[in-house]
Amino acid sequence: MSKKISILIVDDEESVRESLFSWFIEDGYRVECAENAKIALSKLESENFDIILADIKMPGMDGLEMLRRIKSLKKDAIVIVITAFATVDTAVQALKDGAFDYVTKPFDPDDLSHLIRNASKQISLSYENETLKERVVTLENVEDIIGNSEAMKKVLQKVESVAQSNSSVIITGESGTGKELIAKAIHSNSQRKYFPLVSVHCGALTESLLESELFGHEKGAFTGAMYNRKGRFEMADSGTIFLDEIATVSVKMQVELLRVLESKTFMRVGGNKDIYSDFRVICATNRNLKQMVEDGTFREDLFYRLNVVNIHVPPLRERIGDIPLLTEYFIKKYCMSMNKQIIPIDSSALKRLEEFDFPGNIRELENMIERAIVIGNGKKITLKDFPLEKNILSSSAESLDEQEKNHIFQILIKYDWNISRSAKALQVDRVTLYNKIKKYNLKSPGK
């Protein structure tokens, strides 16, 4: 949203005004302050504020009376009232009079952030509704997803179409293909982007850690717990929870997960009240979950709850055309992080990368580039900077037919299954290529 949200702080205490002013300025809002209701009302007459944050107890006109006057001036104004603990009744009255919400001071920074994000979301929704017809949807914050192959374009199209919904998504793909980046892209382009994307690496969690990690604990729940601790589900409220390596969770954990995903409520360890959290779930796995369901190692009901939309991220060997772009990106990234001048790559070295199988996918390519920059001569990346020879030999098929099949398949992928261009590269005519495709039963990965 390009429109900058404006906030008016109304409080008679200078230290409160100062603290809130600094806090909201750091959040990027346009902020103004007023020390009493009279000044606030006069500011509101001359300019528009999206959110008004007002103390109830002020000398002269109090916050409640000011709220009523603001509402009579502008019915849809978002007013949040600040109250001391002893005056919660007054806060309830404020809600009846049309306040958006209230906070009791001193408040937890997280509570205020959450409240303001909720208000901002409401404002941004109404703003976006107004401009929806003119808007051309383009993905934001996908700079780390490199590639313009057809396979990646399809993935990004799916990201764009699924981002605006609340549906659960399972991202599948081999290790190192960038599944987490896809999860980030979905979150960054959803209405939930103002709220957290909370990642949980399920493979790293033991069952004993799970409860506290996922559900949090109350202050004093056990020895040494001086403060409340939020669990991942609570942190993801209004945002997205990303469950990576979902296939690694134990059957017991699957039951717990299913319960929380269905009810969206849970209790902190040592707590006695249900906490509701409005989160969206995105999962990722490099395993075949459907097969695991058939084998009885993954719960069917959990699978269907999670698998509303499936996005498959192709392995690098199916998007060879992206290797030059990825290589260039990683060279730039590592040269900059090592404070070195950006260096080129030798064409024979790049060609060798394009021929490599990359079982570890983009992560493997990234590691290779990093290593090449560290050990290289600092002027150019050359073939000798890559430890590829052994791997290429070991991954080679033994029969001539296998070799031919693999080579044709790689070329077809490289040219996005454009038969004319592929035939030209292979130095055969189009009919020969069609015959080879038929002979080896080669199929485009997208079909």
Add this chain to the structure above:
Amino acid sequence: MNLQNITLISFGYFDNDFLQNIAKNIQRELFIKVQIKEGHLDLSDYYDPARRQYNANLLLKQIENNFASDSSKTIGLFNVDFFIPIFTYIFGQAYLGGRTGVVSVFRLSNERYGIDSDENLLLERSCKEIIHELGHTLGLIHCYVSDCVMRSGTYVEDIDQKSSSLCHKCKNELLNSVNK
């Protein structure tokens, strides 16, 4: 912008290796030289007995008035619990586009939450908080990119979710402001 270095001033006891590692990490992320200094303040002047915490607004002003310089961004590093009048606690704060910030490591250690001590995690969280406040002094506001260090973190678990690096957008904004 005539920024020559970053000055990290520790108040209270901090292990020297801890400070050196922080300096190294900040330098790696921001490409600005970091110098470490030891500061001395009578913290009782900033203590609020009713809240049993230290007033970060007053400490920030103190650092700004007595320790900051125009050629450097100065961060005061403390190990006492911070509050500001309206909030129950804060991890740190800074003047947006200014010269000064303050950071407390008090609530960044696992032990405060009843979990086993993890020195590496404490270092990581401290670096993220310091880089975050430095980002504010360099004019950056909060960012909603999930792993950007400028993402607002109000719980220690929020800090763990983000990286210690700036996202593309914040990096570009920083480069633009430095080049101005």
